[in-house]
Amino acid sequence: MEEQIPPARRRRGIYLLPNLFTTAALFAGFYAITAAFNGRFELAAVSIFIAMILDGLDGRVARLTNTQSAFGAEYDSMADMISFGAAPALVAYIWSLATLGKIGWVAAFVHAAGAALRLARFNTQIATADKRYFQGLPSPSAAAILAGFIWFSETLDLSGEAMRYVSLGLALMTGLLMVSNFRYYSFKDVDLRGRVPFMWAILVMLVFAFIFTNPPLMLFVMFTAYAVSGPVLTLIGRRKMRSERRT
Structure with a gap:
């Protein structure tokens, strides 16, 4: 008679494909830290952006291949903590904050x-x-602000006390915005497979064109604008609610 294997024993493995992307994102974040220790700050900043791309892919790959799991979700959070929490904080500290x-x-x-x-x-x-x-503020966006600032500062060879205090302000701002109650649009309801107005296609092309003209500066500006959008939209929403109550 064939031995029956309990379900718990059958499912001890993990899904390989999505977790490979998570591991790659974790590696990119870890590499950013090592690059900063070696004084290669531009490479450290780029590595954080690579981690962002890989982090955005692991969840989509899991959904497309129907390989979502509780392990994958927890592993993704651990990797995010390294890539978007520890890595940008340490890179910024080694780059300029240590002197303060x-x-x-x-x-x-x-x-x-x-x-x-x-x-x-x-x-x-x-x-x-x-x-x-x-x-x-999502942690990848917060990390992108610090990484983008360091990247374009290194590209333009900007340094001095002023840059240190800007870095200080950005680190404090991103940390506080992440734990704030401001709402940020997630773009998760955007259907990339559905039909969209032609102007959307033109807008996407313009965004990519702007990014490629000066990637470090434009990425920093874009993610900073996204960070500011939370408080601004919250303020607009509150004013709208107050005006509706009065009428």
Whole structure:
């Protein structure tokens, strides 16, 4: 008689394909830290953006191949903490914040802690959250602001005390925005397979054209604008609600 294998014993493996993308994103984040220690800050910043691309692919690959799992979700969060929490904080600290003393490492810690809290809140609210919006600035976007600033500063050979304090302000800002209650549009309801107005296609081409004219500067500007959109849209929404109550 053939031995029956309990279901729990059959399912101990993990799905390889989506977790390969997660591992690659984790590697890119870890490599960014090592590159910063070796003084290669431009490469460190680019590695964080590569981690962003890979992080955006792992979930889509899992959905397309029907290989979503609780392990994959937890592994993705751990990788995000390294790539978008620890990596940008340490790269910014080594690049400029270390020269500011205690306030420098405090700012780096605020970013790292903000990413950890943001990811923990996302994981606990994923079942009830409105899919159209993120609560708080997403950690990849926060990382992109720091990485973009370092990238274009290195490209233009910008340095000095002013740049250190800008880096300080950005680290504090991103850390606080990640744990804020500001709502950010998630773009998850955009159907890329459906029909869209022709102007959308032109707009996408223009965005790519702007990015390729000066990738480090344009990426920094785009993600900074996205970070600002949360407080701005929240303020507009509150004013609209107040005006509706009065009428």
